[in-house]
Amino acid sequence: QKEVEQNSGPLSVPEGAIASLNCTYSDRGSQSFFWYRQYSGKSPELIMSIYSNGDKEDGRFTAQLNKASQYVSLLIRDSQPSDSATYLCAVAPNAGGTSYGKLTFGQGTILTVHP
Amino acid sequence: DGGITQSPKYLFRKEGQNVTLSCEQNLNHDAMYWYRQDPGQGLRLIYYSQIVNDFQKGDIAEGYSVSREKKESFPLTVTSAQKNPTAFYLCASSITGSTEAFFGQGTRLTVV
Numbered sequence: 001q002k003e004v005e006q007n008s009g010p011l012s013v014p015e016g017a018i019a020s021l022n023c024t025y026s027d028r029g030s031q032s033f034f035w036y037r038q039y040s041g042k043s044p045e046l047i048m049s050i051y052s053n054g055d056k057e058d059g060r061f062t063a064q065l066n067k068a069s070q071y072v073s074l075l076i077r078d079s080q081p082s083d084s085a086t087y088l089c090a091v092a093p094n095a096g097g098t099s100y101g102k103l104t105f106g107q108g109t110i111l112t113v114h115p
Numbered sequence: 116d117g118g119i120t121q122s123p124k125y126l127f128r129k130e131g132q133n134v135t136l137s138c139e140q141n142l143n144h145d146a147m148y149w150y151r152q153d154p155g156q157g158l159r160l161i162y163y164s165q166i167v168n169d170f171q172k173g174d175i176a177e178g179y180s181v182s183r184e185k186k187e188s189f190p191l192t193v194t195s196a197q198k199n200p201t202a203f204y205l206c207a208s209s210i211t212g213s214t215e216a217f218f219g220q221g222t223r224l225t226v227v
Contacts, residue, residue, distance in 0.1 A: 004157070031214075032214040032215075034214075034215070042220070042221070043205055043218040043219060043220050043221045044158070044205070044218050045218075046215060046216075046217065049215055088157055088158070090158075092214035102148075102160060102163060102173075102214070103158070103160070103214065103216055104160075105150075105157030105158040105159075106157050107155070107156055107157045108155075108156075108157055
């Protein structure tokens with residue numbers, strides 16, 4: 001079983017729709033969760049971080065975390081063609097230890113928003 | 116402007132040669148990391164450093180070496196022992212106590 005697994009893609013949604021990206025992780029000790037957006041040929045860009053159960057909203061993006069189910073998701077409302085990219089889920093253990101930035105990444109989900 | 120600078124953007128290497136990828140940051144971050152990305156895959160950790168003159172192996176360190184002589188710099192050497200070096204290499208940094216990592220623009224290495 002992969003440590004961080006994302007829903008298989010590619011995912012295609014029409015402009016204006018809600019895109020839902022899912023991620024599960026195997027390490028119950030994980031404490032920090034991130035979503036990165038990566039355009040083709042570019043480096044990952046941090047778009048959301050979440051540390052406690054529940055929802056966190058930032059503009060059109062909502063991250064949802066359920067530690068009991070070991071599940072984290074990203075919702076993109078009112079999807080735009082400019083949201084077309086690969087979205088990477090990343091998970092880190094307790095930040096108080098010796099694992100600063102030791103992120104474990106999923107394989108990514110390719111999102112295409114078509115006009 | 117604060118940020119992480121990787122150079123070169125593209126690098127071609129002949130088989131059997133060592134090459135060094137540069138990573139410089141002016142964010143005053145203590146921790147720095149090197150990741151590798153292969154097509155259609157996520158990122159895998161090669162090496163990381165939390166403080167000057169100290170670094171640890173990540174998940175795929177074989178065939179790579181690093182140094183951390185200055186806080187701002189964390190160069191990665193891809194040695195001839197690395198069997199499949201063609202990949203996209205990403206340097207990242209974070210502040211002490213944080214797991215939020217910020218990335219440079221990457222170096223695409225191709226073995227010819």
